[in-house]
Amino acid sequence: MSEGFGKGCHLHLIDGSAFIFRAYHALPPLTRKSDGLPVGAVAGFCNMLWKYVSDERGSDAPTHAAVIFDHSSKTFRNDIYNAYKANRPEPPEDLRPQFPLTRDATRAFNIACIETQGYEADDIIAALACKARDAGGAVTIISSDKDLMQLVGDGVQMLDPIKGKPIDRDEVFEKFGVWPERVVDVQALAGDPTDNVPGAPGIGIKTAAQLITEFGDLENLLARADEIRQPKRRQTLIDHAEQIRISRRLVELDCNTPLDFTLESLEVKAPDAPALLAFLSEMEFRTLTARVAERLGAEAPAVVSAPLRDAPAAPDLPPIDRALYETITDQAGLDRWVGMIRDTGQVAIDTETTGLDEMQADLVGICLAVAPGRACYIPVGHVAGGDDLFGQSALVAGQLPLDQVLAALKPLLEDPAILKIGQNLKYDWKMLARQIPELGGIRMTPLADTMLMSYALNAGTHNHGMDELAERYLGHKCIPIKDLIGSGKAQINFGQVAIDQAAPYAAEDAEVTLRLYNQFAPMLPVERVTTSYELTERPMVPVLADMEMAGIRIDGDALRRMSGAFAQKMAGLEDEIYALAGQRFNIGSPKQLGEILFDKMGLAGGKTGKTGAFSTSADVLEDLAAEGHDLPSRILDWRQISKLKSTYTDALPTFVNPDTGRVHTSYSIAGAQTGRLASTDPNLQNIPVRTEEGRRIREAFIASEGHRLVSLDYSQIELRILAHVADIPALKLAFREGIDIHAMTASQMFGVPVEGMDPMIRRRAKAINFGVIYGISSFGLSRNLRIPRAEAQDFIDTYFQRFPEIRAYMDRTIADAKSDGCVRTLFGRRINTPGINQSGPAAGGARRAAINAPIQGTAADIIRRAMIRMPAAVAHLPAQMLLQVHDELVFEVREDAVEDLITIARDVMEAAAEPAVKLSVPLVVDAGAGRNWAEAH
CATH class of the missing domain: 3.30.70.370 (Alpha-Beta Plaits)
Structure with missing residues (x-):
């Protein structure tokens, strides 16, 4: 019990971590104008704190208060169950720099700011609530987190900060089907996929509540599990009893969490106006700064935002020196590198393999870099020339065993406190996820991908391969892979390259990737693409990797039957084509087809380009078919069937992975x-x-x-x-009311009723609706609808008359593209438009x-x-x-x-x-x- 805290005192405990994530997801991205620092979550957090501080509560006003945060490190629960919270995605990169700022904000508001290493915020809240209750005081937990509901009881209530609604024992019973003191028993049975609490398979909240109500508590239920009548449920509880007990330890909050402060020290204090206003001004929150200054009777400081700086210059680093690289061949060297990575907190990683198909390639080596000039190569799969008696190549001596290397790296690569940097990381992610499958593979997190950074910054201006990026941004030319593996029939795989030749090439990849990361990372906020990279680029890596690894089944027999049917259909079309042409010829030869169409048959068209060859492209054939010529129409049909046969029905079975089917x-x-x-x-x-x-x-x-x-x-x-x-009001109304958009457009354009509309009129409106998105021309529309070009132009003119907002959008977008050199999506994706100011056809x-x-x-x-x-x-x-x-x-x-x-x-x-x-x-x-x-x- 803390001296000075007792009956009549009221402690408010604010779930700070919940406030942060609520603020981050509820508000659009925001960056500080002076330097591009992401501050959206900080802004929302400050607004929530200000509302809390300025609300009038009367008799419910707190005498003591604190904001409780999660510490970034692992907690004691990971020692109980190492997969605890393993499914939680790492925080977005634009949120990470905002975590310490929310702590600064809390202190600026003059509220106690608390976090404890090894314990979650919920445990600190539990310990404080229990101490305050035992001291005779009242407690209000400001959160809607279900895990905190086990604390609700005499002297302790919760307050949903969004709804402003108290959560008492009745609300807890309504949610869990049991009173707060039995909530942990229900959670232990039901588990929690969000936190990766296993629970009892197949038992949800409702069933768990029924079981706890019937048997009184969890231990009694497990002791008497053989009395349960449902066989499947009975066996589940018997088979998973220990797992359920572990789950209870995971969900039960620790009221004995060590605290290095007293309750008395949490006494409510008025905001320190100069400190608070200085912080808000530094964050460049103009509106909130003015509001707080007015309420506190202070003068609002000026909030000045300097213009965005140019992209930061690359650090002045020495050139890449391959002589500095290490080759790791013993455990001591591997342990040393693991220690360096843990000390650094980040590592650039690249894998070397026997091929480009990451679903079948073997791992040959792993490259790591922690700083410019500090890179290494760990060979694990290099083979000597010649085969043994079983047709297998023997490993070159002096390499660490693969399983030994993976065992050392798995905890490191899966540690959320260490950033993994790569170039085209999806490849390396899949390669490592396929290793040690009995332990679930290696699932790297968190990630930073230099290829995707370059893409976010420079989509449309250049390619994003590592060799090109190294030359463009680092002025460095990488060792060409062909220098090592050759080309053509003499090409070997990387596992056959001598280690002393492979190591400089491999380690260079890791160092170049690290240098590119250091170059690109500060450019993201300056170019205002941090949010796009963090929310729509980087998180795609594990999502797509899992999809690709899952694959999809195909029916090979059905495809073979289709190939036969397509072959017959092509043969029938060939007979028709020969009859229409009056002779046999190679239908797949543009030269011979051009001679038939334009020389022999005299159709409109002719030779084009510098070579003077006939053009028989799809566009040319479609124009001729639209004019009523049968031969071009049959050629198009033949080409379509031929492409489907060669690309899909013939080819797909060859892509079946022999291991997965x-x-x-x-x-x-x-x-x-x-x-x-x-x-x-x-x-x-x-x-x-x-x-x-x-x-x-x-x-x-x-x-x-x-x-x-x-x-x-x-x-x-x-x-x-x-x-x-x-x-566009008309289109928005149609979509909101579920009206047929193409029929509505036709009705607007041609003045015909929607009911009983001629399908051909609707089709024309549909062609314009979709075509206008792509800036369709009268020439393109005339081809699509097979109507005269003048008529197509009339349709387009009528369309823009009926929907003038579309023309205004087009003009506005082109003007923005010309002035900015790019356009942006609603989510901030930057799409560069390098050719927008050119003249001529381009x-x-x-x-x-x-x-x-x-x-x-x-x-x-x-x-x-x-x-x-x-x-x-x-x-x-x-x-x-x-x-x-x-x-x-x-x-x-x-x-x-x-x-x-x-x-x-x-x-x-x-x-x-x-x-x-x-x-x-x-x-x-x-x-x-x-x-x-x-x-x-």
Whole structure:
């Protein structure tokens, strides 16, 4: 008991960590203008504290108060269960520098600021609440955290800071089905996927409450588990008794948490006006500074924001010296490097492997760097020439065993206190996640990816490969890989390279990556792309890696049957083509086709380009087909079937991984400058969905036994974004009321009623609706609708007359692109427009790209945000996200969980823009399920 604290005293305990995350997620990103420092969470936190300080509470006013924070280190619970909170994602990088600022803010408000190493904020709150209650005082815990509800009772209540509503024993009973003193028993049984508390499999809150109510408490329940009538539930409790007891230790708060201060020291004090105003002014919070100054009767200090500085200059470092690199071949060297990394708090990492397919390649070595000039290579898989009796190459002597190296690095690479820096980290993440599968692989966290930093800064201006970045930003030319492995038929894999040659190349990769990180990191806030990088680039790495590793099943027999059918259809088309041409020729030869079309048949067209060759591109053939010529039309049909056969039905079976039996595509995060993902090896994003042949190919993508594929697809997302950004009342109203947008557009343009509309008129409106997003020309629209160009131009003119806001948006966007050299999405993604000020034909394409980029980029940002949130949202379901196809996500889920997945995933997707952006039109997601992809879509 603390002297001076007792009956009549009222202690308020504010859950500071909850305040921070609430502020961060509830408010749009904000940076300090003078230096680009992220301060959005600090601003929200200060506003919440000011509201707390300035509220009139009367008899409920606190006599003592403190703000309690989580310490950044691990807690005693990790010693009890090392996977505790293992599923928690690391805080966004733009939030990390704000944590110490919120502590500074608390002290500026003259409120006690408390955190204790090894203990969570909840434990400190529990210890203070128990001490205050035992001293005869009253306690109010300002939080809505369910884990704190076990403390509610005589003398202790909670207050939801958002709703302003007290949480007493009755509210706790309503939530948990038991009184506060038995909450930990219920939580121990139900577990908590958010904190990775295991609990009892298959038992939720409701069932747990029934069991505790029936048996009185957890220990009595476990002791009498054999009395439970339901066999499955009985066996679960018997088999997992120890796990349940561990779970109880994890969820029970520690009222004996050591405190190095007294309750008396928490006495409420008035804000120190000069200190508080100085802090708010330093943060450049103009409005709050003025408000606080007025309330405290003080003069508000001037808040001056200097203009953003130019990008910080690269530090003056010595050139890269490969002679400084180490090769680690013994445990002592490995231990020394582990210690250096822990002391430094960050490490650049790169893996060397036997190939580019990270699902089948073997690990050859690991490269690390902690500072310029401090890099090493750890060889683990280099082999000598020649094979042994079993056809296997022998490892070169002097390398540490792979399992020994991985055992030393796994705790380090999974430590959330150590930043892992890489270039194209998704590759290395997957390589390491495949290692030591019996322990769940190595899942690196937290991450920083220099490729994605460059992409966030420079999308559209140059490529983001390491060698190019090293030359461009560091003035350094890396060792070419071909110098080591050769090329062509003589090429070897990296495991066959001598270690003394491999080490400089490998360690150089790690050092270059570290230097690039040091170059790019301070540029992100200056260029105002920190939020884009943190929220839509970097978090995609583990999400996509897990999707790619999961893969998807295909029906090889069905594809082979389709290949046969396509071959027959192509043969029939070939017969028609030969008949129309009057001779046989090589249909796949542009030269021979051009001679048939333009020399022999005399169709409009001709030779083009410097070579004087005939153009037989799809555009040329489509124009000829639109004029009523049958041969070009049949050629187009033949080309489509031929491409489907060669690209999909013939090729897909060759991509089946022999170990998993599934196809594993790879997604490029930093490909399209608008943020759209690209799928390669194989490309699963370009399978036609509207043709019969494309649907048949999708039928070959199948679910595992007892599972279903689920497809969730944004409905007309780019049109909805256009309606929002261009502020088009008619379109927004139609989307809000669920009106057929294409019929509404046709009605507006052509003055015809929606009811009983001619499908051809609706089709024309649809073509314009989608075409205008891409800056379609009269030439393009005439081709799409197969109408005269003049008529197409009339349609476009009418469209802009009916929707003048779209023309205003286009003009505004082009003007911004010309002045800024870029456009931005609603979420701050920077899309550079390097050709926007050119003249001639290139200028038209640049303008069309600039018009489309904020719309397509915002759509890409939205689905990225949905994908990033999805794993945590569906973690409790037997489901896995497998594919992303532009506006569509494909999952594999156990049959009995299909509806649950659809409900949760749809909610995540439809709310993905929030809280950063509040769209003025709703996002709508269509969903379907089936045994194959075609049925699901």
